Amino acid sequence: MEAQDKRIKRTQQLLAKALIGLTLEKGYEVVTIRDITELADVGYATFFRHYSSKDALLRDVSEVVLAEVYGLLPHFSDADIATLGFPLFQYVQEHASIIRVLLSSRGTSPLMQPIIEIATQKILNENKPLTGTIVPPEIAAHHLVTAAIALIQWWLEHDMPYPAEHMGSIFYALIVQPARTIAFIPNSHARL
Amino acid sequence: MEAQDKRIKRTQQLLAKALIGLTLEKGYEVVTIRDITELADVGYATFFRHYSSKDALLRDVSEVVLAEVYGLLPHFSDADIATLGFPLFQYVQEHASIIRVLLSSRGTSPLMQPIIEIATQKILNENKPLTGTIVPPEIAAHHLVTAAIALIQWWLEHDMPYPAEHMGSIFYALIVQPARTIAFIPNSHARL
DNA sequence: ACTGTTATGATATAGCATATCTCATAACGT
DNA sequence: ACGTTATGAGATATGCTATATCATAACAGT
Numbered sequence: 001m002e003a004q005d006k007r008i009k010r011t012q013q014l015l016a017k018a019l020i021g022l023t024l025e026k027g028y029e030v031v032t033i034r035d036i037t038e039l040a041d042v043g044y045a046t047f048f049r050h051y052s053s054k055d056a057l058l059r060d061v062s063e064v065v066l067a068e069v070y071g072l073l074p075h076f077s078d079a080d081i082a083t084l085g086f087p088l089f090q091y092v093q094e095h096a097s098i099i100r101v102l103l104s105s106r107g108t109s110p111l112m113q114p115i116i117e118i119a120t121q122k123i124l125n126e127n128k129p130l131t132g133t134i135v136p137p138e139i140a141a142h143h144l145v146t147a148a149i150a151l152i153q154w155w156l157e158h159d160m161p162y163p164a165e166h167m168g169s170i171f172y173a174l175i176v177q178p179a180r181t182i183a184f185i186p187n188s189h190a191r192l
Numbered sequence: 193m194e195a196q197d198k199r200i201k202r203t204q205q206l207l208a209k210a211l212i213g214l215t216l217e218k219g220y221e222v223v224t225i226r227d228i229t230e231l232a233d234v235g236y237a238t239f240f241r242h243y244s245s246k247d248a249l250l251r252d253v254s255e256v257v258l259a260e261v262y263g264l265l266p267h268f269s270d271a272d273i274a275t276l277g278f279p280l281f282q283y284v285q286e287h288a289s290i291i292r293v294l295l296s297s298r299g300t301s302p303l304m305q306p307i308i309e310i311a312t313q314k315i316l317n318e319n320k321p322l323t324g325t326i327v328p329p330e331i332a333a334h335h336l337v338t339a340a341i342a343l344i345q346w347w348l349e350h351d352m353p354y355p356a357e358h359m360g361s362i363f364y365a366l367i368v369q370p371a372r373t374i375a376f377i378p379n380s381h382a383r384l
Numbered sequence: 385a386c387t388g389t390t391a392t393g394a395t396a397t398a399g400c401a402t403a404t405c406t407c408a409t410a411a412c413g414t
Numbered sequence: 415a416c417g418t419t420a421t422g423a424g425a426t427a428t429g430c431t432a433t434a435t436c437a438t439a440a441c442a443g444t
Contacts, residue, residue, distance in 0.1 A: 005412060007420050032401060043422045048403065106298075135362050136354075139346060143366055146342035147335060154334050162328075170327045174335055178370040197441060199391050224430060235393045240432065 012050055014040035016061045020101050028104040055111055062102050065095050074176055076127045076184040085168030092152050093164050103153050119145040127184050140183035147175045206232035208253045212293050220296040247303055254294045257287050266368055268319045268376040277360030284344050285356050295345050311337040319376050332375035339367045
């Protein structure tokens with residue numbers, strides 16, 4: 001990895017910060033590229049020298065965070081399965097700004113869909129699904145991902161009224177445990 | 193309710209059909225008002241005499257369907273709770289076109305959010321939530337609604353590979369039963 | 385069938401955003 | 415110090431939204 005030109009790095013960071021600030025302020029959809037370049041104090045045409053669209057900028061901005069979130073997905077065979085939601089919500093709390101921006105764009109662009117698909121595939125690859133159950137593994141995995149996103153979204157939109165640890169417990173009880181029992185691990189020590 | 197002017201009815205129906213057709217063809221986001229008026233063979237300015245925006249048209253189009261979907265939300269005290277997903281997915285199948293359009297706009301506009309909120313409130317109003325559990329009732333209700341939407345979306349996007357009855361069972365096992373047991377009905381006859 | 389009302393089509397116009405191009409300038413890496 | 419390259423400023427083309435005007439045609443009620 002070659003050290004980028006300082007001007008490129010500078011411009012891209014200015015654009016990234018401007019996008020985050022504007023999205024948190026008034027929502028991703030209504031933010032224009034002109035808004036971004038003006039707040040970043042960067043020439044309008046310069047934007048397109050780096051990104052082909054607003055979505056492309058957001059993709060770049062959320063790249064690192066996403067990769068780390070993928071690493072926090074549940075492994076159903078883990079011993080500490082019940083507490084595995086805690087680090088996830090902790091991470092969300094620490095990177096709340098960027099994740100808010102990402103969720104603010106939910107559905108808008110073809111941006112959220114690949115994220116959901118990648119996460120779903122990771123869960124299917126890293127866990128041995130049951131066969132012959134009522135619920136197909138693809139549906140259980142897809143459910144897990146989308147429900148986790150919805151829960152995170154609820155938490156952020158309500159300004160995090162419960163601590164991350166509590167949210168982790170809710171995540172386990174409401175989402176992980178049912179999906180795991182039904183589609184992944186046969187006779188789990190079910191605890192209510 | 194007075195009988196509308198025939199011309200108004202005609203125009204609005206043409207616009208509605210054009211929106212549905214174009215959205216199913218290439219996605220809600222990229223459909224322009226000009227597209228709609230051209231396919232409907234209606235003057236461009238005429239659109240704004242009826243709707244202030246594309247979202248307003250979609251709201252009008254989905255009004256009736258939405259009201260009926262709200263009526264299919266689960267009542268946890270019902271005896272036939274386990275089979276209540278069947279009519280829901282049956283209804284989705286029968287109105288697949290409009291619901292596809294509605295879900296194609298997911299997140300885009302401030303259109304889906306109020307729908308989720310209304311459905312969540314209905315569930316909270318029509319069911320007696322438990323107190324003192326790990327999972328707050330608002331979260332359980334919100335989870336139920338968003339997970340149901342995600343499941344329906346999965347089903348439609350995969351061209352309904354399972355029959356509605358099977359989807360109803362999946363809906364119950366993965367979503368309804370856990371939410372009900374954890375946040376609404378204390379000692380349910382838990383069946384796996 | 386007559387009449388006043390009203391929805392429509394066609395057209396023009398303004399505003400805004402995206403996207404690309406050119407050229408002089410300034411900052412960069414070596 | 416020098417060649418390279420990113421940037422800013424400006425012009426331009428395109429497409430979509432939104433509103434206004436005016437003649438025409440379709441409507442509802444009598």
